[in-house]
Amino acid sequence: MNLIDFFIRNRNEVLHLTFEHLLLVLVATGAAAVVGIPVGVVLTRRASLAKPVLAVANVLQTIPSLALFGFLIPILGSYGIGRVPAIIALFLYSLLPIIRNTFTGINGVDPAVREAASGMGMTDWQMLTQVELPLAMNVIVAGVRVATVISVGTATIAAAIGAGGLGTYIFRGLRMNDNTLILAGALPAAIMALGADFALGWIERVLSPGTAAAAGKAKTWALAAVAAVIVAVAVFSLSSGALSRSARRVVVGSKDFTEQVILGEMIAQTIEAKTGLQVERRFELGGDLCHRGLLAGEIDAYVEYTGTAFAAILKHPPISDPREVYDQVKREYESRFNLEWLEPLGFNNTFAILVRGDDARRLRIKAISEAARYAPEWRAGFGQDFMSREDGYPGFARAYGLKFSQAPREMDLSLTYRALAAGQVDLIAGNSTDGLIDKLGLFQLEDDRRYFPPYEAATVFRRETLDRYPQLRDAIKGLAGKITNEQMRKLNYAVDGEKRDVKDVVREFLSAL
Amino acid sequence: MSESREHESQSGIPITQSPAASAIQFRDVNLKITGKALVEQLRFDVLRGETLVLLGRSGSGKTTTLKLINRLLEPTSGEIRVEGKPTLDWDPIELRRHIGYVIQDTGLFPHFTVERNIAVVPRLKGWPEEKTRERVRELLDLVGLDAEAFAHRYPRELSGGQRQRVGVARALAADPPIVLMDEPFGALDPLTRAELQREFAALTKRLNKTIVFVTHDIREAFTLASRIGLFKDGHLIELATPEQFAASADPEARAFNESME
Numbered sequence: 001m002n003l004i005d006f007f008i009r010n011r012n013e014v015l016h017l018t019f020e021h022l023l024l025v026l027v028a029t030g031a032a033a034v035v036g037i038p039v040g041v042v043l044t045r046r047a048s049l050a051k052p053v054l055a056v057a058n059v060l061q062t063i064p065s066l067a068l069f070g071f072l073i074p075i076l077g078s079y080g081i082g083r084v085p086a087i088i089a090l091f092l093y094s095l096l097p098i099i100r101n102t103f104t105g106i107n108g109v110d111p112a113v114r115e116a117a118s119g120m121g122m123t124d125w126q127m128l129t130q131v132e133l134p135l136a137m138n139v140i141v142a143g144v145r146v147a148t149v150i151s152v153g154t155a156t157i158a159a160a161i162g163a164g165g166l167g168t169y170i171f172r173g174l175r176m177n178d179n180t181l182i183l184a185g186a187l188p189a190a191i192m193a194l195g196a197d198f199a200l201g202w203i204e205r206v207l208s209p210g211t212a213a214a215a216g217k218a219k220t221w222a223l224a225a226v227a228a229v230i231v232a233v234a235v236f237s238l239s240s241g242a243l244s245r246s247a248r249r250v251v252v253g254s255k256d257f258t259e260q261v262i263l264g265e266m267i268a269q270t271i272e273a274k275t276g277l278q279v280e281r282r283f284e285l286g287g288d289l290c291h292r293g294l295l296a297g298e299i300d301a302y303v304e305y306t307g308t309a310f311a312a313i314l315k316h317p318p319i320s321d322p323r324e325v326y327d328q329v330k331r332e333y334e335s336r337f338n339l340e341w342l343e344p345l346g347f348n349n350t351f352a353i354l355v356r357g358d359d360a361r362r363l364r365i366k367a368i369s370e371a372a373r374y375a376p377e378w379r380a381g382f383g384q385d386f387m388s389r390e391d392g393y394p395g396f397a398r399a400y401g402l403k404f405s406q407a408p409r410e411m412d413l414s415l416t417y418r419a420l421a422a423g424q425v426d427l428i429a430g431n432s433t434d435g436l437i438d439k440l441g442l443f444q445l446e447d448d449r450r451y452f453p454p455y456e457a458a459t460v461f462r463r464e465t466l467d468r469y470p471q472l473r474d475a476i477k478g479l480a481g482k483i484t485n486e487q488m489r490k491l492n493y494a495v496d497g498e499k500r501d502v503k504d505v506v507r508e509f510l511s512a513l
Numbered sequence: 514m515s516e517s518r519e520h521e522s523q524s525g526i527p528i529t530q531s532p533a534a535s536a537i538q539f540r541d542v543n544l545k546i547t548g549k550a551l552v553e554q555l556r557f558d559v560l561r562g563e564t565l566v567l568l569g570r571s572g573s574g575k576t577t578t579l580k581l582i583n584r585l586l587e588p589t590s591g592e593i594r595v596e597g598k599p600t601l602d603w604d605p606i607e608l609r610r611h612i613g614y615v616i617q618d619t620g621l622f623p624h625f626t627v628e629r630n631i632a633v634v635p636r637l638k639g640w641p642e643e644k645t646r647e648r649v650r651e652l653l654d655l656v657g658l659d660a661e662a663f664a665h666r667y668p669r670e671l672s673g674g675q676r677q678r679v680g681v682a683r684a685l686a687a688d689p690p691i692v693l694m695d696e697p698f699g700a701l702d703p704l705t706r707a708e709l710q711r712e713f714a715a716l717t718k719r720l721n722k723t724i725v726f727v728t729h730d731i732r733e734a735f736t737l738a739s740r741i742g743l744f745k746d747g748h749l750i751e752l753a754t755p756e757q758f759a760a761s762a763d764p765e766a767r768a769f770n771e772s773m774e
Contacts, residue, residue: 110618110620110623112616112617112618112619112620113620115585115616115620116614116616116619116620116622117620117622118609119585119614119616119620119693120609120610120614120633120634120637120683121605121606121607121608121609121611121634121637122633122637123606126637130622130633134624135622135623
């Protein structure tokens with residue numbers, strides 16, 4: 001899809017994400033200016049503090065942004081995902097340039113001017129407000145400018161913790177290997193960075209001390225522009241704040257891959273259609289943020305997989321009986337987290353051991369144990385995840401006694417499908433619901449020794465939410481067992497392969513139920 | 514001019530005077546910073562209405578002495594009295610607004626127009642707008658700058674000499690009885706400097722201010738001074754009228770006198 005088409009078709013979402021992005025940046029750098037400028041001023045008064053404070057701010061800035069978000073999640077507890085941690089992280093990044101420039105700007109004021117000011121009987125406050133700050137203002141604005149440009153860039157990463165913004169497109173594009181989407185996020189972000197750089201650069205020039213008489217008018221304009229932006233953002237954040245406080249509302253989350261977004265959308269549309277409750281979508285949350293979000297009450301429901309809950313969240317060693325896994329997960333979630341598992345949706349998104357359909361037919365193999373004897377002539381390719389996890393390659397190879405002609409190639413998961421189809425490898429471990437399986441004519445071998453634990457998808461709800469809106473249980477019940485592996489593959493392919501809109505795909509599917 | 518003139522008839526020139534006759538009194542003042550004595554055992558008076566020029570080489574302690582008067586520096590021991598009251602008993606802000614101050618680089622505020630620069634102290638003192646504006650015009654006139662042409666210019670749009678005139682006007686703005694000047698004409702070219710010195714000498718006669726003026730230029734001292742105080746290594750070694758100074762037998766004074774030949 002062409003980028004311009006994309007912008008035209010999705011202009012509302014693009015505008016929304018752009019505004020969200022701008023909000024993150026402005027709130028964070030605004031707060032950093034409000035804190036950083038006074039701190040910088042204090043440092044000029046307490047020289048002994050300058051070194052340690054600047055050192056701390058320096059260290060903060062060297063922390064990679066994803067790591068900083070990671071640190072913030074446990075510290076912030078119930079505010080661990082969404083805008084709050086994103087704004088805090090951006091705020092911390094913005095502090096250094098602002099503090100440093102305030103400090104050096106004020107210290108850079110001509111000593112003769114300073115001496116004259118104090119010799120004329122200015123108090124420290126008068127000297128600061130009438131002489132030092134006005135003279136340092138262009139340097140301070142330069143610091144704010146650097147902070148803003150850094151924030152525009154860093155805010156793209158905030159999408160990983162559910163803060164929204166233009167990073168949403170970038171992450172989605174990376175995941176789906178879709179350059180148009182990546183550009184759709186990166187281009188507006190770049191324009192925003194350049195715009196901020198230009199606008200603040202202009203303010204900086206207008207504010208440089210002793211500019212000729214014409215500057216008077218420009219200064220007024222600069223102040224008016226700054227005021228306008230602040231008012232716009234204030235209005236936006238107030239209105240969106242008011243929205244988020246509206247009462248009858250259910251928050252549906254999803255993890256950050258296509259199938260999850262489809263399922264989240266499916267839950268959301270079902271709730272909207274059957275209960276009339278308002279739904280807020282908090283999709284594409286990275287890592288275990290959905291689970292944390294449920295615990296913190298920021299999210300009311302999302303679709304989880306039994307195997308993931310069993311191994312990754314409850315930390316049990318994997319077992320293979322689907323019923324047993326589901327029952328135990330349901331029981332423990334109830335007693336430990338006060339969360340309720342509804343009935344499974346039907347499909348099982350487990351690891352799928354895939355070969356080319358031609359090979360399967362030619363060699364007449366249906367199950368993994370049958371394929372084991374061909375393995376010594378084959379090459380395998382696996383994603384990083386499969387290579388590293390406990391229930392992945394090492395255990396799998398042992399369970400089936402597999403030996404390949406050479407050590408498996410480790411590559412990006414999405415590339416393994418192409419590599420298999422192109423004959424570069426002969427066996428891969430994909431996901432059983434991946435739309436590419438059908439599209440590329442691949443064949444899923446049966447896990448006849450039941451090595452892989454089940455990953456049945458089901459909706460997990462907060463107990464409180466279900467108690468408050470009992471009609472939700474009935475609404476979602478309608479989806480139980482309704483999605484087969486085959487159907488899930490088709491849905492995934494419609495979005496990933498055919499680049500169709502998630503909302504449309506889900507609407508079609510639901511109306512056909 | 515608000516200042517009383519009752520002690521103007523003072524003509525004898527002793528080292529110290531009665532408080533009524535003296536605007537500023539140094540009493541056994543020492544200042545040490547990190548063990549190094551910047552000035553030692555200063556004991557002298559600045560008489561009301563006189564222009565006392567502090568003369569000396571670089572680092573001899575004359576600027577330090579100046580800054581002790583408006584309490585930009587505080588003495589290690591001894592006492593400086595301004596208007597009979599020890600500087601440490603003054604509120605420093607009050608004290609400084611009572612004393613005009615001109616420094617070599619003028620210290621004009623680059624972000625203020627000429628008018629606002631001159632109006633700084635009147636504004637700090639909360640003068641009404643109209644009175645301040647009038648005063649600014651009056652002062653620009655006094656220092657020989659055309660108010661129409663200069664009031665709205667910024668310092669960087671002025672020549673060095675013009676800047677110094679504005680600096681002087683600013684120091685005089687709130688009509689302080691005492692003015693401290695630290696090599697105000699030091700950075701000017703010789704012609705402009707001579708011109709400003711002449712004008713300033715005439716000005717001081719009209720204004721009847723107590724002026725303490727720091728310089729290392731003996732010619733400037735002779736042009737402006739009612740008395741010359743000679744500094745060497747932190748000590749005041751000679752305090753005399755220009756005539757007496759010219760005849761001084763002190764080797765440092767002679768060195769300065771000879772430099773004029």
